[in-house]
Amino acid sequence: MSNFKPAKWPRKLRSTEWFGGDSRDHIYHRSWMKNQGLPADLFDGRPVIGICNTWSQLTPCNAHLRDLAERVKHGIYEAGGLPLEFPVFSPGESSLRPTAMMYRNMAAMDVEEALRANPLDGVVLLAGCDKTTPALLMGAASVDIPAIVVSGGPMLNGWFRGERVGSGTALWQMSEDIKAGKMSREDFLEAEQSMSRSPGSCNTMGTASTMASMAEALGMALSGNAAIPAVDSRRRVMAHLTGRRIVQMVKDDLKPSDIMTRQAFENAIRVNGAIGGSTNAVIHLLAIAGRVGIDLTLDDWDRLGRDIPTIVNLMPSGKYLMEEFFYAGGLPVVIRHLGEGGKLHKEAVTVSGESIWEEVKDVRNWNPDVILPVDKALTQSGGIAVLRGNLAPRGAVLKPSAASPHLMQHRGRAVVFEDIDDYKAKINDESLDIDETCVMVLKNCGPRGYPGMAEVGNMGLPPKVLRKGITDMVRISDARMSGTAYGTVVLHTTPEAAAGGPLAVVQNGDMIELDVAARRIHLDIPEDELARRLAAWQPTVEAPKSGYIKLFHEHVEGADTGADFDFLKGCRGAPIPKDSH
Structure with missing residues (x-):
C-alpha cells in the first residue's frame, strides 16, 4: 500500500483530477472506490474507462449485455486501463409505452451527464435495442471523450414449419394473414414460439441492426461489429478487443468529433441505402449529427441515397436474416462495394485509428445471394x-x-x-x-x-x-x-x-x-x-x-431535424466538475 505515484502518460488524464494526488479530496475519491476491493495500484494514473451498459431485463434485446461487459473489462485490464461499469436508462422498443422513442432523449441525457460528471477518460458504449444505440452515441457526442460502440448483436434465425421467421416482419405478415383468413389463430400462437429463439436484437434489417450498421459505418465501432449474432463466441471476442482498443484511443485522444465528421455521415447514409436500412435511421442520424454540430438535413438523405442500389437481401426488403448476412461477410463487404463504386469517403477515420477503406479493402463476399451484385439488386434506387x-x-x-x-x-x-x-x-x-x-x-x-x-x-x-x-x-x-x-x-x-x-x-x-x-x-x-x-x-x-x-x-x-430536444443541440464538452468536498 504505497503512496500514490502517477504513471507516465502522454497527456494529463481527466481522471487524475479525481484520483491523482494526496489532497483530502483525492484521497476521499480513491478511498471510497477501494471499498469494492480495488488494489491501490489501479489508481496509479492509468486511464479510467467507463462501460456504459444498457443491460436490462425489461429490454429483451439487451438482456445479455452483462456478459459482454465482463469481456470488455478483460480487454481494458489487458491494455492497462481501469474499467468501471455503470448503468444508464435503457429504452426497450418491445415493452415501453407509449413508445421507446419518447425516452431516447432521456437516455441520451442520462449518458451525457454520467460521462461528464464522473472521473472517466473514455467510454465503451454497450447498446442493442433500437433506441439505445442512438441514445448512447448522442450522449457521447455531447461530451466528446474517446468513445467506442459494442453492439449486443442480432438473435439467431427463427424457423416455423421450414420457413424463416424474421422478428417483427413475420409478426406483421401473420397478423395480416389472420385478418385475411389465411392463417388460424392456433398457428399464429404456435409460430410465436419460434420468433425469438436466442438472446439478441431483431434478426431482420430492423432498426436495431440498422443502427448497429450505422455505428460501424460512422466509424464508431470496430469493423465487423454490426452483424455478429449475439450468441456467437465472436461477439465476445469483439467485446474483448473493443476493451483493448478504447485504452489506446484515450492515449491517442481520438474522440467522437474526430470520427463523426460530415464525411462519416455521408458514408452512413449511403450504407443505409445499400442495406435497405430502417427509416428510423433518418431521425437518429439527424439527431446524432446535431450533437456533433454537423449540419445534416433531409435533403442530404435524399441526395446521397437516391442512386444507391439495395444489395443486402434481408427482410423486410428481401428474404434472408442477419445470421446469413454475417456468414456472407457482413457490413464490411457492403462498405467495400460502395468504395469500389466510388460511393465512399475512403479516408474517413474510424475508432481503429485506420481509415474505413483500410478496414474493408481485402474482405470478400461469401454469399452473393445474400449480398447481391448490383445487377441483381433488390432496387436500383434504394436509400430513403x-x-x-x-x-x-x-x-x-x-x-x-x-x-x-x-x-x-x-x-x-x-x-x-x-x-x-x-x-x-x-x-x-x-x-x-x-x-x-x-x-x-x-x-x-x-x-x-x-x-x-x-x-x-x-x-x-x-x-x-x-x-x-x-x-x-x-x-x-x-x-x-x-x-x-x-x-x-x-x-x-x-x-x-x-x-x-x-x-x-x-x-x-x-x-x-x-x-x-x-x-x-x-x-x-x-x-x-x-x-x-x-x-x-x-x-x-x-x-x-x-x-x-x-x-x-x-x-x-x-x-425533420431528428426529434431531439431544442436545448441539447451541439457538443458541450467534458469540463472538470467542481469538487464539492
Missing part, C-alpha cells in the same frame, strides 16, 4: 426517398425497397383517422368506406402528438381489403414504423398534425397524390381552401401538465 409538397412542407420519408412498385405513383381518396384510437375503432368495421385505391391517413402520431412518435405508421389494412388478396395500400402519417415493417408507407410528415401541420386538416374524401420519382406528396385542394382550414385549426392534443412528458412536449423538435 424524401417527399415534399403542400402536405409535407418540411418533408416526409418513404423506403422504396420496402414499397410496392405499382403504388409509387398513385392518386387516391383520403380515409382519415384522427389518432391511433380512432384507427383502432374503425379499421375492422365492415361499413368503413374504403377500398384498395384509397389513401389511409393517420394524424396526431408525431413527436408531440402520440406522444413520442410511435411505430404505428404501417397501419394494418382493413379485413375486407385483405380478403381480396390486397397486401399493400398507400398510407400516410406523422408517425414512424418499425424497421422490420414494409409497405408503401409515407412517414415522419412534418410539421406534424399536433403542431398544426397540413396533415391536421386533411378530410375524408380529399384526393391525395403520391409521386415518389418526383419526390412529391400533394393534397389536391385549392390553396385558399388549405389556408382557410389551417387558419381555423385548433389543437386536439392536450398539453401534459407535469413530469418528463411535459418537458418532452415543450422541447421536442420535429422529425
